[in-house]
Amino acid sequence: KNEVEQSPQNLTAQEGEFITINCSYSVGISALHWLQQHPGGGIVSLFMLSSGKKKHGRLIATINIQEKHSSLHITASHPRDSAVYICAVVIGNQFYFGTGTSLTVIP
Amino acid sequence: DAGVIQSPRHEVTEMGQEVTLRCKPISGHNSLFWYRQTMMRGLELLIYFNNNVPIDDSGMPEDRFSAKMPNASFSTLKIQPSEPRDSAVYFCASSLDRFSNTGELFFGEGSRLTVL
Numbered sequence: 001k002n003e004v005e006q007s008p009q010n011l012t013a014q015e016g017e018f019i020t021i022n023c024s025y026s027v028g029i030s031a032l033h034w035l036q037q038h039p040g041g042g043i044v045s046l047f048m049l050s051s052g053k054k055k056h057g058r059l060i061a062t063i064n065i066q067e068k069h070s071s072l073h074i075t076a077s078h079p080r081d082s083a084v085y086i087c088a089v090v091i092g093n094q095f096y097f098g099t100g101t102s103l104t105v106i107p
Numbered sequence: 108d109a110g111v112i113q114s115p116r117h118e119v120t121e122m123g124q125e126v127t128l129r130c131k132p133i134s135g136h137n138s139l140f141w142y143r144q145t146m147m148r149g150l151e152l153l154i155y156f157n158n159n160v161p162i163d164d165s166g167m168p169e170d171r172f173s174a175k176m177p178n179a180s181f182s183t184l185k186i187q188p189s190e191p192r193d194s195a196v197y198f199c200a201s202s203l204d205r206f207s208n209t210g211e212l213f214f215g216e217g218s219r220l221t222v223l
Contacts, residue, residue, distance in 0.1 A: 043198060045214070094165065095152040
């Protein structure tokens with residue numbers, strides 16, 4: 001049983017396109033993290049959410065607690081956004097990770 | 108700030124050998140996490156500490172794995188004896204938030220372990 005489901009698994013977009021990555025979870029959570037992992041392997045935390053919406057530059061993250069769903073949006077996508085985006089939920093003391101969405105933005 | 112510092116960045120060892128991975132969290136952060144990433148299983152939380160105390164180690168796969176945090180600025184993850192299936196990238200992360208599992212995470216660059 002996978003507590004976290006991400007979609008799509010792979011995504012290719014043209015530079016400038018608006019991108020949405022989805023994350024659904026099955027039980028109540030205390031927080032949800034969006035992480036970015038670049039081809040070199042380093043992981044960067046993009047957002048930590050427990051409700052509502054957060055924005056940082058061209059990135060927007062939303063969460064709907066009732067629907068158990070979160071989305072990560074990238075506006076005006078750029079080739080440097082190419083990375084794996086990972087959703088992680090916190091249930092109790094445990095983190096549960098999605099399998100990641102591999103994004104490629106083509107110039 | 109130097110960020111979370113992990114060492115070694117790469118380690119290649121033979122089955123049966125002891126492996127020690129090290130992590131220095133960001134100064135002032137009171138939560139520290141050890142994660143493992145493999146192609147098959149993705150990212151997994153192994154253990155986390157709050158104020159140097161292990162809070163949840165249910166993700167530690169076997170007794171061969173142990174983790175310590177003797178002080179606020181240093182943690183180790185030890186595997187003894189190592190096995191080929193332990194080959195993975197091990198990440199350390201730290202967090203400032205006193206609600207240790209809800210704060211923003213800051214990751215180290217990872218230690219890539221290969222056990223032959």
